[in-house]
Amino acid sequence: MEGTSSDQLFTTLMLAGGIFLVAVYFFASPLRRFFFNRKITAIVEAELTSNWKYYDNLLCNHNIYYKKLDAENRTKFISRVLHFRHSKEFEFVQIEAQPEMPILVSAAAIQLTFGLDHYLLDFFKKIYITECDYYYGLNQTPFQGHVSSQGIYLSWNNFLKGYRYYDDAQNLGLHEMAHALAYTNFVAHEDMDYDFIARFYRFSKTARPIFNRMQMYSDAQISNDTLLDNYAATNYNEFWAVCVETFFEKPTQLYEQIPELYTALSDLLNQNLLATTGISN
Known part of the structure; x- marks a missing residue:
């Protein structure tokens, strides 16, 4: 017993x-x-108090989207930028680190997610910044940027070009952050935004037929008849990223030429760039 x-x-x-x-x-x-x-949060509050003017000037000089925000949304934007920046480890590859680099890269992520509740892209702990185009893995074609399970990769010269020429719908920062947002919600399943996921499926009801038509034209070697760059026909993931670039850099043209796509993107990201502040809620 x-x-x-x-x-x-x-x-x-x-x-x-x-x-x-x-x-x-x-x-x-x-x-x-x-x-x-x-x-x-404590660090961010201290930085907002002591360095708000520095961040405001930096973003006004480099980010047209931020410059159009009102005072209240500028404070919210900077706060989110600092939260994002302090939640990531930035690694600089063959380029000298400058203090503005993490801030401007973080601002690209916040610009994309400014209408969302989940904005930190928590799955990604590291962001790599290279000086220019780079080779990755066995690929023979140089990369400007990419997203993988290891982190978010960006070439600095191309990142700056995207905001310097803010009317050509070519923006590396927004493009890769769009990939990162999709990866977080549909691949990594970490810090998932279920409201965003539901709206993305609703967005796809409008976007998929446009993408399918672009692929059909591409396969038949017929000239693309939409505002979107031909690269959007590569696959649906690239289509999504190109849509984001076009939405932010050519909102008026997108609304005039493909109003249903503009509306779907506006609903998905909870942002109306044709409104005064650009934020829907």
């Missing part, structure tokens, strides 16, 4: 230990994130 009692006690202790470890697994990470976010 004593042996049976000891075995039962051992089994009970093992079971309790297992339950404890499972609890630690499920609750420790959110708890760490909670205290980490509290720490970041």
